[in-house]
Amino acid sequence: MVHTVGIVGVTGNVGKPTTKYLIQAASEGKIKLVIFHREGSKLDGIEASKNVEQRPINFEDPVEKLEEAVKGINVFISAVGFGALPREPKLVDALSRSADLVTYVPSVYSTTWNSKDFADPRTGPILKFLHGGWERAKEKGVGLTPIYAGVFDLYFFEVGTLDHLAHSLANIATSNPSSIANKSYSVVTFWPTGQELVDLYTKIHGKPTTIKPWTPEDREAFMNDAASFGPAKVGYWDKWESNGFEYEREGRVVVEGYEGPGLEEVARGFLH
Numbered sequence: 001m002v003h004t005v006g007i008v009g010v011t012g013n014v015g016k017p018t019t020k021y022l023i024q025a026a027s028e029g030k031i032k033l034v035i036f037h038r039e040g041s042k043l044d045g046i047e048a049s050k051n052v053e054q055r056p057i058n059f060e061d062p063v064e065k066l067e068e069a070v071k072g073i074n075v076f077i078s079a080v081g082f083g084a085l086p087r088e089p090k091l092v093d094a095l096s097r098s099a100d101l102v103t104y105v106p107s108v109y110s111t112t113w114n115s116k117d118f119a120d121p122r123t124g125p126i127l128k129f130l131h132g133g134w135e136r137a138k139e140k141g142v143g144l145t146p147i148y149a150g151v152f153d154l155y156f157f158e159v160g161t162l163d164h165l166a167h168s169l170a171n172i173a174t175s176n177p178s179s180i181a182n183k184s185y186s187v188v189t190f191w192p193t194g195q196e197l198v199d200l201y202t203k204i205h206g207k208p209t210t211i212k213p214w215t216p217e218d219r220e221a222f223m224n225d226a227a228s229f230g231p232a233k234v235g236y237w238d239k240w241e242s243n244g245f246e247y248e249r250e251g252r253v254v255v256e257g258y259e260g261p262g263l264e265e266v267a268r269g270f271l272h
C-alpha cells in the first residue's frame, strides 16, 4: 500500500516546485498526495487529479481543526513562509495527536546551526523563530526529517538551488516513511570558493570581476538588522569564510545525484 504525503505552503518558493515533483510521483502511483492550502490561495497549475487531493488548512485555526485536517497523513511537509512560522508549533501539536503520522519535515530549509549560534544574543532569537516547529516535534516525540539547505538561488548561490531542494524533498518524501523518520538530509548543490566565483564571473563577462570587500563594518550592520534576518545572513557568510558548514556531520545524509542546472547557468541567472 502506498503512503500519503501532505504538503502545505504549496504556492511558495519551496512548496511550489516540490509540489510539482510530488504530483508527478502521485501520478506514477508512488504516493497519495494531499495538497494543503488556505481558502482562496491561488493554486494555478496545482490541481486535484489521480492520487491527489486538495484540503484546506490555515495555521491560524485552532489545534482541534488542524488535528482533523492532518488525519491520514503519513509524511507531512511544511513549506510555509516566515509569516506562518510562529504557528508551526501548533501544527506540530496537531500532528502529535495523529495515529497516522510517521514523520514531519519542518519549514526551516537552512544551514547547520550549532549551539554557539543558538546561544548568540543576536542570532539565537532568529534561529529559535525558525526552529519553533522542529523544537516542538523534539519535545513531543514526533518523527522528524529535517532538510538542511544552503542559501536559495533567489538570493545568492553559494550552496543550494530551489530546484535541487524540491527534487530531493519530493524523493525523500516518496521513500518509505519509516526509513526517513528521524534522519536528516543535506541538500547542497554548489560549494564554490569566493575565488571560483570571481573566476566564473570574469569568464562570463570577459573582463576582471570587481570585488567588494566584506568588511567588519558590513558584518556589524547585518548583525544589527534583525528585521531582515541579518544575523542569519552573517551566519552563512561566517560559515562560508571559515568552511564551517556541517552538512556532512552528525549522521546527516548528503543528497547526491542531482543533474539540474550547473553553477555557470545559475550564475548567469543573476545577470538578468
Ligand SMILES: NC(=O)c1ccc[n+]([C@@H]2O[C@H](COP(=O)([O-])OP(=O)(O)OC[C@H]3O[C@@H](n4cnc5c(N)ncnc54)[C@H](OP(=O)(O)O)[C@@H]3O)[C@@H](O)[C@H]2O)c1
Residues within 6 Å of the ligand: 008, 009, 010, 011, 012, 013, 014, 015, 037, 038, 040, 041, 042, 057, 058, 059, 060, 079, 080, 081, 082, 083, 084, 085, 107, 108, 109, 110, 111, 130, 149, 150, 151, 152, 155
Ligand atoms: N535557505 C534560504 O536561503 C531560505 C530563504 C528563504 C526561506 N527559507 C526557509 O524556507 C521556508 C519556506 O519559505 P518560502 O520562501 O518558500 O515561503 P513563501 O514563498 O513565503 O511561501 C509561503 C507559503 O506559506 C503559505 N502560508 C502562509 N501563511 C499560512 C497560513 N497561515 N496557513 C497555511 N499556509 C500559509 C502560503 O500560502 P498562500 O498561498 O495561502 O499565501 C504560501 O504557500 C521558510 O520558513 C524559511 O525558513 C530559507
